[in-house]
Amino acid sequence: MKGLRSGILLLALLPAALVAQQVTVASSAPQRLRVTTTNDEAARQFWAGVTDARNIFFSRATSHFDRAATLDGNFGLARVMHGWATPDLTTDQRKAEIDRGIASMSSASTGELVTALALREFVAGNRRQARELFTTASNLLPGDPNIAFFTAFAQDGPATGIAALRAVIERFPDDAPSYNMLAYNLWQTGDRDGAITAVKKYVELAPDQPNSHDSYAELLQWEGRFSDAQTHYARAVQLDSSFSEAYIGSAEVLQLSGRGAEARRQIQQAITHSPSKVIAVDYSRDLARSFLMDGLVKEGMDQFANALRDAQTLNRPKLVAQIHQDMAFADAQSGRGTAIASHLAAAAQTVGADDPMQVELTAAAYTVGGDINVARPAIQKFAALAQPDNQYATRASIMRAIIALRENKPAEALTQLAGAPLDDPWVRTLTAECYMAAGNLADARALKNQVLNDPQLNFSDGYNIAARIRAAKIKA
Amino acid sequence: MIDLLSILVLATSSPTLPGPPVRLVLDPSLHARLGVLAGGLRTEVVLCLTGSSDGPTTVATGFLMPEPKASSAEQATFGSCPTTSVAMWHNHPLEGLGGTGGGDPNTNPRDLCALSETDIRTAAHAAAPFVVIAVDANTWCWWSHDQIAKLDAQHALRGDPVSGQIESLTLAGPRPYTADMH
Numbered sequence: 001m002k003g004l005r006s007g008i009l010l011l012a013l014l015p016a017a018l019v020a021q022q023v024t025v026a027s028s029a030p031q032r033l034r035v036t037t038t039n040d041e042a043a044r045q046f047w048a049g050v051t052d053a054r055n056i057f058f059s060r061a062t063s064h065f066d067r068a069a070t071l072d073g074n075f076g077l078a079r080v081m082h083g084w085a086t087p088d089l090t091t092d093q094r095k096a097e098i099d100r101g102i103a104s105m106s107s108a109s110t111g112e113l114v115t116a117l118a119l120r121e122f123v124a125g126n127r128r129q130a131r132e133l134f135t136t137a138s139n140l141l142p143g144d145p146n147i148a149f150f151t152a153f154a155q156d157g158p159a160t161g162i163a164a165l166r167a168v169i170e171r172f173p174d175d176a177p178s179y180n181m182l183a184y185n186l187w188q189t190g191d192r193d194g195a196i197t198a199v200k201k202y203v204e205l206a207p208d209q210p211n212s213h214d215s216y217a218e219l220l221q222w223e224g225r226f227s228d229a230q231t232h233y234a235r236a237v238q239l240d241s242s243f244s245e246a247y248i249g250s251a252e253v254l255q256l257s258g259r260g261a262e263a264r265r266q267i268q269q270a271i272t273h274s275p276s277k278v279i280a281v282d283y284s285r286d287l288a289r290s291f292l293m294d295g296l297v298k299e300g301m302d303q304f305a306n307a308l309r310d311a312q313t314l315n316r317p318k319l320v321a322q323i324h325q326d327m328a329f330a331d332a333q334s335g336r337g338t339a340i341a342s343h344l345a346a347a348a349q350t351v352g353a354d355d356p357m358q359v360e361l362t363a364a365a366y367t368v369g370g371d372i373n374v375a376r377p378a379i380q381k382f383a384a385l386a387q388p389d390n391q392y393a394t395r396a397s398i399m400r401a402i403i404a405l406r407e408n409k410p411a412e413a414l415t416q417l418a419g420a421p422l423d424d425p426w427v428r429t430l431t432a433e434c435y436m437a438a439g440n441l442a443d444a445r446a447l448k449n450q451v452l453n454d455p456q457l458n459f460s461d462g463y464n465i466a467a468r469i470r471a472a473k474i475k476a
Numbered sequence: 477m478i479d480l481l482s483i484l485v486l487a488t489s490s491p492t493l494p495g496p497p498v499r500l501v502l503d504p505s506l507h508a509r510l511g512v513l514a515g516g517l518r519t520e521v522v523l524c525l526t527g528s529s530d531g532p533t534t535v536a537t538g539f540l541m542p543e544p545k546a547s548s549a550e551q552a553t554f555g556s557c558p559t560t561s562v563a564m565w566h567n568h569p570l571e572g573l574g575g576t577g578g579g580d581p582n583t584n585p586r587d588l589c590a591l592s593e594t595d596i597r598t599a600a601h602a603a604a605p606f607v608v609i610a611v612d613a614n615t616w617c618w619w620s621h622d623q624i625a626k627l628d629a630q631h632a633l634r635g636d637p638v639s640g641q642i643e644s645l646t647l648a649g650p651r652p653y654t655a656d657m658h
Contacts, residue, residue, distance in 0.1 A: 023542075023557070023602060025522060026594035027550040027568040031634055032587070034578035047580045142634040143590055146580070171636050174584050 031143030033115065035077055036108045042071035046078050050146055053085045054177035055209040059242060059275030062086045069101075076105030080116040084123055088278035090318075094123045111140045115147060122154060130154045145172040152178065158185040176206035180215050187219060195219055203232075210236040210243035217249055224455045226253045237273075244270040244279070248286060252457045260294040267459070281310045281319060285326060286459035292469055297334045304330065321350040325361040326462060332369030333466060340365045356385055360395065367399040368466075370406060375399070398426045405430065410437035425451045425467035432474050444476035497534040500563060500606045500618045500641075503527070506537055514567050515613030519547040523565040524557030525608065534562045534606060551594070556602065563606035563618070564599065570612050585615040586644045591627065591635030600628035617642035 037043050049064030062085050068078035083089065083097030098120045105113055118133030134151040141147050148171065152164035165182040168175060183198035199216045206212040217232035230253055236246035247270035254263035267287045274280035288303035304327045311319040328343035344362050351358050363378035379399045386392035397416045404413035414434045420427045432447035451471040458464065502510065506525070513521070521544070527536035543555035549569055557564050568588045588611045591599070599607040599619070607624060610616040617637040619627075627635045 022545055022553055022555050023522060023564065023598050024551065024553045024594060025520060025566040025598055026552075026592045027520060028588055028590040028592040028595075028634060029550055029568060029579060029583075031590075031592065032579060032583065036578060043578055044581060047582060050580070051582060139633075143587060145584075145587060172584075172587055174586055 028143045031141055033111050033137075033141050033144045033147060034109065035075070036105075036112060037068075037072045037075045037078075039072040039075070042068040042075050042078065045071065046075070046081070049078070049081060049085070051209075053081065054146065054149060055206060056177075056180070056211045056215075057209065057240070057243060058085045058087045059244075059279075060240065062275075074104050074107070076101040076103070076108055077112045077116055079104065080119055084119045088276040090316075091123065091125075095120070098123060111137060111144075111147075114140060115150075118150065118154070127154060127156060145175045145178075148172065149175060149178055149181075153181060158188040161185045162189065174205055176202055176209070176212065179205065180211065183215060183219060187222070192223065196223070208239060210239045210246060213239065214243065214246045214249060217246070221249065221253055221256075222456050226257055226455075229253050237269075242273050242275055244273045244275065244283070247273065248283065248459060251286070251290065252459060255290055255293060255459075256453075256455060256457050260290055264290050277310065277314055278316060278319065281307045281314070281316075281323075282460065284310065285323065288326070288330070289459050289462065289465045292330060292333075293465060293472075295472075297330075297336075301327065301330060301334075317350040321347040321358075325357065328365045329361055329368065329462070329466065332365040333469060337369040337371070340369050340371075356392075359385060360392070363399055364395075367402050372403055372406065375403060379403075394420045394424060394427070398424075398430060401430045401434075405433055405437070408437070410434040425454065425464050425471070429467045429471040429474070432471065432476065436474060436476055441476050444474060448472075448474045448476050495532070496605055496620070496622065497529045497532050497562075498620055498622075499533045500608070500620075501533060501535045503535055503537040506539065510539070510565065510610060510616070511613040514610035514616065517567050518569050518571045519549055520552035520566055520569065521547060522552055522554035522557075524561040524604070525563040525565050525606075526560070527562040529562065529605075536562050539565065557604055559603045561604045563608050564602055564604040565608040565610065566595075567610045585611040586637070586642065589615055589617040589637050589642055589644065591619065591624070593633045596624060596627045596632055596635055599624045615642075615644040617644075 035043055035046055037046070045064045045068040049061040049068065052058070052061035052064060062082060065078050065082035065085060069075055069082055072078070079101030080098045083094045083101060086094070086097070089097065098116070102116050102120065105116060114133055114137040118130050118137060121133060122130035131151070131154045134147065134154050137147045138144070138151045145168065148168045152161060152168050155161045155164045162182060162185045165178050165185065168178045169182065172178070179198045179202035183195045183202060186198060187195035196219055199219050203212045203216050213232040213236040217229040217236065220229035220232065230250060233246045233250040233253070236243050247266045251263040251266035251270070254260070254266060264287055267283055267290060271280050271283045271287070274283055284303050284307035288300045288307065291300035291303060304323060308320060308323045308327070311323055324343040324347035328340045328347070331337060331339045331343065344358070344365065347361070348358055359378070359382045363375060363382040366375035366378055379396055382392065382399070383396035386396060397420050401413040401416040404410070404416055410433070413430060417427055417431055422428060422431070428447045428451050432444040435444035435447065448471045451467055521541070523539040523541055525536040526538045526540065527534060542557055545553040545555070552566065570583065570585055570588060589609055591607070591609065595607070595609070599621070605621045606618050608616060608618045618641050619635060619638065623638065624635065
């Protein structure tokens with residue numbers, strides 16, 4: 001027994017005897033991304049750009065990346081980031097810029113190169129490949145919150161995104177941009193309280209970033225807290241007047257409050273402070289939609305015409321086609337219907353007659369414009385594009401319901417809408433019209449108000465705005 | 477019945493062996509001195525903390541420096557700590573990350589309060605019951621030997637700080653913008 005005790009004692013002492021005579025420790029700093037440049041200022045500009053890009057301030061990020069790439073012509077990752085973040089590049093231009101950056105990364109680290117390759121796949125729309133490459137970069141650089149964020153950012157769908165972002169936050173609890181993404185993902189899944197908590201944390205951690213206030217403002221707007229939302233939209237532009245999205249947010253709140261003229265002044269501010277001419281064209285389209293929401297058709301069409309002219313000057317054929325589609329639909333919805341064909345034909349010249357958006361807008365414009373003989377085959381062509389997992393089937397049903405209502409067949413219209421999601425603003429609007437036709441004014445009014453008072457107004461969402469314009473005409 | 481009795485006898489007759497300490501506390505004076513060191517050091521340094529254990533809690537009250545062999549901003553080799561040490565302390569300097577280092581100058585000190593792969597392997601084979609990492613004057617974190625042994629068994633590449641075992645007075649990293657950058 002004594003011998004056994006001695007043995008145990010020896011075993012207990014053994015680890016101490018095996019202790020090394022010297023110890024080596026190493027920093028966790030190399031587990032973070034480092035950039036290859038000999039120019040301090042270029043590195044500083046790069047990191048400022050990364051911070052801005054992760055905080056959705058792409059125009060300011062672009063100027064930082066541009067400066068970094070100018071200061072060091074061989075700073076490939078800066079050029080790659082420039083290609084990814086610049087707001088008004090076409091996809092082809094992005095790819096070209098990223099490829100140019102990658103070509104100059106001969107002395108870059110593996111971590112830099114993998115990150116660049118991931119961004120190239122991301123820009124090309126290859127999400128799965130982007131995810132795999134970001135995950136590889138994350139494994140190479142396990143201490144880097146930027147790479148961890150990008151890995152989460154590349155996830156598909158809010159549920160997956162939430163899990164990924166929570167994992168990032170657990171490891172990097174002060175990583176402000178992760179809370180921003182988490183907030184929007186939580187909102188999408190219906191967790192409004194969680195979203196507000198997350199966005200508040202974002203503001204707390206990044207009070208100097210305009211986007212933190214813009215995000216908070218947007219969620220407050222969506223909660224219907226307009227006054228609080230305006231305070232934070234104002235704070236965002238106070239921090240940086242070139243953060244033009246906050247003017248648009250403010251305009252949305254004003255429009256929802258029935259102050260269209262003031263809303264349009266805010267949109268004009270956004271145009272004035274727009275970081276690029278292409279983005280200014282989009283703001284002009286927003287301006288047009290604001291006029292149309294207030295029933296000012298001529299002014300709205302004039303703004304679309306301005307946007308069209310500017311897009312043509314900028315030689316942006318896809319944007320030109322989109323504006324022609326806007327104008328075709330607006331012409332139809334205004335009741336004029338004289339320019340539908342010419343605008344659709346002009347759009348088709350660029351995108352082709354079989355482009356899904358062109359097919360949809362063709363069907364929608366003729367349906368809303370009332371040319372049923374043209375509309376029916378157009379809807380049929382559009383419905384052929386429908387897949388179980390996309391919105392085309394719903395939208396085709398909506399178009400058939402519109403035709404049924406025009407033919408004074410509200411029961412048939414309701415049948416067409418059966419099974420369509422009632423949170424769709426067009427489904428609500430047309431259902432309200434069906435109730436009106438059946439003399440059910442109370443339910444019609446309730447649905448109409450749901451459409452008009454939905455605080456999630458987004459000027460760039462032409463589909464939603466067109467539903468609001470139609471709902472406003474319901475006399476319930 | 478016999479089996480049950482045996483179990484009861486075993487359970488009642490075995491003396492309760494004290495477990496290893498699971499909580500590390502720095503004496504205020506030591507805390508202040510280590511803070512000054514961590515705030516000023518630009519290379520990695522290893523220190524052996526001395527003190528005593530009272531049940532599950534170890535209180536570190538002093539330190540000694542083992543023989544330095546090599547010390548740079550990102551790695552250090554020192555002589556090993558005496559087996560009587562209560563913790564092995566080393567720092568991960570924040571200075572020098574930006575500029576030509578190519579690292580993000582906005583790095584949050586908290587993000588460097590993590591065990592590197594080398595730290596995990598080293599600490600797993602060290603005798604000290606605790607390992608402490610300090611980043612700057614206000615940021616330090618610790619792991620018990622058991623926690624490190626688990627990371628080592630998992631072949632972890634990094635040991636993130638454990639909730640309740642990190643002290644960081646810095647809420648967020650330094651603001652990345654200055655007026656001249658606009």
